Amino acid sequence: MELTLRNVRLAAEPGHLLDVGVHGGKVAAIGGELPDGARTLDLEGRLLLPGFVETHMHLDKSCILHRCSSEKGDLAEAISEVARLKSGFTEEDVSERAQRTLRKCVVNGTTRMRTHVEVDPVIGLRGLEGVKQAIAAFAWAIDVEICVFPQEGLLNNPGTEELMVAALKDGAGCIGAAPYTDSDPHGQIDRVFELARDFDVDIDMHLDLAADPTELDAEYVARKADEYGWGGRVAIGHITKFAAMPPESFDALARRLAGAGVAVTVLPSTDLFLMHRDHDHSVPRGVTPLHRMLGHGVNCSLSTNNVLNPFTPYGDCSLIRMANLYANIAQIGQMDLLAECLNMISTRSAALMNLKDYGIEVGKTADLVVVDGTDPAMVVAELAQPMFVFKGGKQTVTRALPELHAPHA
Numbered sequence: 306m307e308l309t310l311r312n313v314r315l316a317a318e319p320g321h322l323l324d325v326g327v328h329g330g331k332v333a334a335i336g337g338e339l340p341d342g343a344r345t346l347d348l349e350g351r352l353l354l355p356g357f358v359e360t361h362m363h364l365d366k367s368c369i370l371h372r373c374s375s376e377k378g379d380l381a382e383a384i385s386e387v388a389r390l391k392s393g394f395t396e397e398d399v400s401e402r403a404q405r406t407l408r409k410c411v412v413n414g415t416t417r418m419r420t421h422v423e424v425d426p427v428i429g430l431r432g433l434e435g436v437k438q439a440i441a442a443f444a445w446a447i448d449v450e451i452c453v454f455p456q457e458g459l460l461n462n463p464g465t466e467e468l469m470v471a472a473l474k475d476g477a478g479c480i481g482a483a484p485y486t487d488s489d490p491h492g493q494i495d496r497v498f499e500l501a502r503d504f505d506v507d508i509d510m511h512l513d514l515a516a517d518p519t520e521l522d523a524e525y526v527a528r529k530a531d532e533y534g535w536g537g538r539v540a541i542g543h544i545t546k547f548a549a550m551p552p553e554s555f556d557a558l559a560r561r562l563a564g565a566g567v568a569v570t571v572l573p574s575t576d577l578f579l580m581h582r583d584h585d586h587s588v589p590r591g592v593t594p595l596h597r598m599l600g601h602g603v604n605c606s607l608s609t610n611n612v613l614n615p616f617t618p619y620g621d622c623s624l625i626r627m628a629n630l631y632a633n634i635a636q637i638g639q640m641d642l643l644a645e646c647l648n649m650i651s652t653r654s655a656a657l658m659n660l661k662d663y664g665i666e667v668g669k670t671a672d673l674v675v676v677d678g679t680d681p682a683m684v685v686a687e688l689a690q691p692m693f694v695f696k697g698g699k700q701t702v703t704r705a706l707p708e709l710h711a712p713h714a
Contacts, residue, residue: 306326306327306328306333306334306339306340306341306342306343307327307328307329307342307344307698308327308342308344308345308346308671308695308698309326309339309340309341309342309344309345309346310325310326310346310348310353311324311339311345311346311347311348312324312348312349312350313325313348313353314350314352315352315353315665316354316644319352319679319680319681322337322350323335323337324336324337324338324339325339325353325665325673326339326342327342327671327695327698329698330671330697330698330699331667331668331669331671331698332665332666332667332669332670332671333667335665335666335667346693350679351675351676351677351678351679351692352675352676352680352681352684352689353665353673353674354647354651354665354673354674354675354676354684355416355651355652355655355664355665355672355673355674356414356415356416356651356672356673356694356695357413357416357417357624357650357651357654357674358417358418358624358650358651358654358655358660358663359415359417359418359419359420359608359609359622359624359650359654360418360419360509360540360570360606360608360654360657360658361421361509361542361570361608361609362406362410362418362419362420362608362609362610362612363420363421363423363610363611363612363614363616364402364406364420364422364449365394365403365420365421365422365423365432365433365435365436366387366391366423366611366614366616367402367403367405367406367613367614367620368402368405368612368613368614369387369390369402369613369614370614370615370618373386373387373389373390374615375615375618377582378582379579379582380514380515380616382615383579383614383616384456384457384486386615387456387616388457391423391427391428391432392427394428394432394435395431395435396434396435396438397435398435399431399435399436399438400435400436400438400439400442403420403435403436403438403439403440404442404443406612406622407440407442407443407447407449409612409620409621409622409623410447410622411443411446411447411701411702412622412691412694412704413621413622413623413624413625413626413691414624414625414674414676414691414694414702415622415624416446416447416448416672416674416694416696417447417448417449417655417660417663417672418447418448418449418450419449419450419451419452419509420436420449420452421452421454421481421509421511422436422451422452422453422454422472423454423455423456423457424453424454424455424465424469424472425455425456425457425462425464425465425468426463426464426465426468429468430468430471430472430475433451433453433472433477436449436451437451437476445699446694450479450658451472451476451478452477452478452480452481453472453473453477453479453480453481454469454481454482454483454509454510454511455469455481455482455483455486455487455493456483457483457486458483458486458487458493459482459487459493459496459497460487460488460489460492460493461488461489466500469500470500473500473504473506477506479506479507479508479509480497480500480504480506480507480508480509481497481508481509481510481511482494482497482508482511482512483510483511484510484511484512485511485512485513485514485515485522490522491522494510494522494526494529495529497510498529498533498535501533501538502533502535507539507540507658507659508535508539508540509541509542509570510526510539510541510542511541511542511543512526512541512542512544513541513543513544513545513546513547514544514545514546514576515545515546516546516549516580516581516591518546518547518549518550518554521546521558523541523544523547523558523561523562523567524558524561526539526565527564527565530565530566530567531565535566536565536566536567538566538659539565539566539567539568540568540569540606540657541567541568541569541570542570542571542572542608543570543575543576544571544593545576545579545580545591545593548576548589548592549589549591555597556597556601559597559598559601559603560601560602563598563602563603568603568604568605568656568657569593569595569603569604569605569606570605570607570608570657571593571595571605571608571631572607572608572609572610572617573592573607573630573631573634574609574610574620575610575611575616575617576592577591577592577630578616578617578618578619579591579616580592590634592635594635595607595631596635596637596642599645604653604656605649605653605657606649606654607624607628607631607646607650607654608650608654609622609624623688624650625647625650625676625684625688625689625690625691626688627650628649628650628685629646629685629686629688631646631649632646632685632686640682641682643682643683643685644681644682644685646685647681647682647684648681670697670698671695671697671698672695672696672697673693673694673695674691674693674694675692675693676689676690677689677690677691677692677706690704690706691704
């Protein structure tokens with residue numbers, strides 16, 4: 306055994322202490338009193354989790370807050386500001402900023418990611434190439450899948466489809482959409498499903514990102530998922546309109562999405578920041594209550610989305626912090642639902658991305674994070690910090706615990 310992690314707790318049974326053995330980059334054994342490995346760590350009863358999974362990130366436009374304005378703080382301004390800046394993006398610039406963001410993710414326990422990357426005639430493939438360089442630089446610590454998408458429209462933006470096709474041919478493993486920026490939203494959805502079928506890739510759309518729930522694209526996406534047999538391969542992100550739906554309509558739509566195999570991602574920080582800018586008091590939250598969708602069988606994830614840009618002028622890339630923020634916004638205090646918030650940055654996120662080689666099971670890749678806590682719900686409630694992170698059984702992060710220096714009596 307190359308590595309033995311002694312006296313750990315697993316999320317499924319936090320009341321029991323176990324040992325986990327790692328060999329050849331895989332979880333090799335789980336049980337009591339395993340033999341010492343070439344290296345043995347006594348984790349003193351702390352929780353061992355599978356590495357966190359970031360399902361929705363934008364590496365290409367992260368860390369640009371100092372270059373742009375965020376005066377209105379709404380979606381239109383955010384899109385406009387990035388559109389203004391990205392003509393000046395170079396591959397080197399994108400790579401450097403993306404690496405800054407990846408470092409934060411790794412330090413906070415993320416070992417898998419899906420990043421959206423914009424292509425259009427202004428940015429061309431420079432954003433894609435810069436992100437690919439950053440991914441290569443951090444391949445020792447995190448696996449990153451690229452989802453190529455048309456932020457500023459597809460059918461109304463000539464030349465964009467050709468660039469999306471080029472990106473898919475160049476290794477992008479997922480295709481995205483932003484129908485609300487297109488002159489023909491359903492036409493964009495149709496074309497994205499066609500391209501997904503042509504390249505046999507999953508779909509991850511930005512969808513229903515507004516306040517008024519009277520017009521929704523989610524039902525149309527569910528219909529297309531049924532038509533193409535793409536259930537389990539489609540995710541929709543933001544869906545802030547759902548937050549304003551009455552319970553009966555919300556529940557019916559949740560059941561429809563579950564039946565079509567459409568997963569949902571909420572981006573708590575971004576959604577809270579962008580929504581309802583027209584209110585000057587009693588401002589609605591604008592964040593969809595994912596935990597209510599879980600009860601209807603919808604697979605759900607929580608993710609960061611944007612970092613230090615006009616879509617989200619904050620971010621340390623801590624998914625535990627994002628789970629805690631969501632729990633605050635959704636007014637969650639029940640222990641089982643707090644634990645589900647942790648699942649929505651780990652096991653449920655892995656399922657959304659169809660990651661088969663994930664989890665703390667014998668034979669699975671040893672992507673692991675040790676947190677300074679003993680209970681899944683309390684990890685979220687207390688913002689428990691990662692102490693050690695392992696990628697393929699190799700330690701990638703060590704975070705020292707704070708040390709108090711009390712005065713001597």
